Amino acid sequence: MHKRFAVVLLVLGSVLTPGLSAAAQATIGMVRNSAGAATVTRGGQVLPAAAGTKLEAGDLLNTGSDGSLGVILRDNSTLSIGPGSRLILRSFVFSPAEGKLGLFFQLSRGTLSYLSGLIGKLAPESARFETPVASIGIRGTRFAMKVDE
Amino acid sequence: MSSSGASSGSHGIPRTLTACFLVLLLTSACATSSPRGTFILLPDESGKTGAIIVSGKEGERILTEPRQAVRVAPGIPPGEPFVLSEKEVLAVAGPALEALPKPPVLFILYFKHDSTELTEKSLAMVQDVMRTIRIRAPVDISVVGHTDTVGDRPYNFQLSLKRAKAIAALLIAKGVDPSILEITSHGKDNPLVPTGDQVHEPRNRRVEVTVR
Numbered sequence A: 001m002h003k004r005f006a007v008v009l010l011v012l013g014s015v016l017t018p019g020l021s022a023a024a025q026a027t028i029g030m031v032r033n034s035a036g037a038a039t040v041t042r043g044g045q046v047l048p049a050a051a052g053t054k055l056e057a058g059d060l061l062n063t064g065s066d067g068s069l070g071v072i073l074r075d076n077s078t079l080s081i082g083p084g085s086r087l088i089l090r091s092f093v094f095s096p097a098e099g100k101l102g103l104f105f106q107l108s109r110g111t112l113s114y115l116s117g118l119i120g121k122l123a124p125e126s127a128r129f130e131t132p133v134a135s136i137g138i139r140g141t142r143f144a145m146k147v148d149e
Numbered sequence B: 001m002s003s004s005g006a007s008s009g010s011h012g013i014p015r016t017l018t019a020c021f022l023v024l025l026l027t028s029a030c031a032t033s034s035p036r037g038t039f040i041l042l043p044d045e046s047g048k049t050g051a052i053i054v055s056g057k058e059g060e061r062i063l064t065e066p067r068q069a070v071r072v073a074p075g076i077p078p079g080e081p082f083v084l085s086e087k088e089v090l091a092v093a094g095p096a097l098e099a100l101p102k103p104p105v106l107f108i109l110y111f112k113h114d115s116t117e118l119t120e121k122s123l124a125m126v127q128d129v130m131r132t133i134r135i136r137a138p139v140d141i142s143v144v145g146h147t148d149t150v151g152d153r154p155y156n157f158q159l160s161l162k163r164a165k166a167i168a169a170l171l172i173a174k175g176v177d178p179s180i181l182e183i184t185s186h187g188k189d190n191p192l193v194p195t196g197d198q199v200h201e202p203r204n205r206r207v208e209v210t211v212r
Helices: A001-017 A022-026 A118-122 B002-006 B014-025 B087-099 B121-137 B153-173
Strands: A027-035 A040-042 A043-050 A054-056 A060-063 A068-073 A078-081 A087-097 A099-113 A127-130 A132-138 A141-146 B036-042 B053-056 B059-063 B068-072 B103-108 B143-144 B180-186 B208-212
Touching: A001 A118, A027 A087, A060 A068, A060 A141, A060 B143, A068 B087, A078 B087, A087 B087, A087 B153, A099 A118, A099 B087, A132 A141, A141 B087, B036 B053, B036 B059, B053 B068, B103 B121, B121 B153, B121 B208, B143 B153, B153 B180, B153 B208
Parallel strands: A099 A127, B143 B180
Antiparallel strands: A027 A054, A027 A068, A040 A043, A040 A060, A060 A087, A068 A078, A078 A099, A087 A099, A099 A141, A127 A132, A132 B053, A141 B036, B036 B068, B053 B059, B103 B208, B143 B208
16 A cells, blocks of 8 residues: 555655756656667667666666676666666656655566665665565665566 | 467367467467576675675575575566576676676865865876776766865856866866867765865765766
8 A cells, every 4th residue: 555655646646856957857867788689678669788878767678588687777776677677767766955765666577686775774665676476675775586478 | 260260179268279378378478489598696896795686586695604595486486596607697797797897987176175176196196097098089078076164065167167177178288179078067965075064074075086
């Protein structure tokens, strides 16, 4: 019940947060490294995910059977996915000055590893990963998961 | 017409559908295969292990030990947690773990009182910042200005903005592409060392540069 509420607040927060600049607000992180087939799908468009590719909330990350992808998020957390993975960056809010923090990502298949950053330090209960079988709350710091379809 | 075909069995339910319901009862999955998840808690680079909470529909497990794992399948409570060897961890998530980027590097540059001039020590540190930027390129850099609590909020917001802009200008002069810099000002709101209001604190007069 509380969790659902938090997610709703997060989504509202990301919509209503007045931005410093549109670009800074929209970018939630950057692809740091990629190998094999790795793409970002945004608004129906499929873009190659290469080192330096900027990421936004709502982006879908996909890797092929030879693909992998490493990402650094704005709160200094790091995330990666292995081959055959599908991850939606559903929402991400990082405005510590206003006390607005949150992360909600969904892995529907494949593997993922994550090392928490400032959101994990400042508001661990607001970071959440979801899979088809379970959701993960993080109390620090590094973990891995695999979803078999 | 398809409905008349479907109800051509003895009591209106086709045999295949009945079989499917039985399978559904046994495995809680019929047409689609059911997903399964494996969740593993790992120590960080410094060897510290935190905790994760794995919540399924049928229950939750809290993992607190290094390389402790739990398997979850739909319709049944999460299994008993168990500890994996390092080799087993790699067998589950090796390629993902190999792709995990190094954590970003944070530099804290300090300023003289009510000034956009760096302390001598911090001025020397700018070289380290530049070296890290070159080694890690392509990077994305955030430059966040802060002040101590002396003075009012609007004044300090402007002062820490000037500090952040001064550092950004310094990095740009040394060849950093302005488009990879994100400048933010926090004024007196996020002190590194918490103090009361109107307190001189050199450690709070700073710009935090994060190289990602």
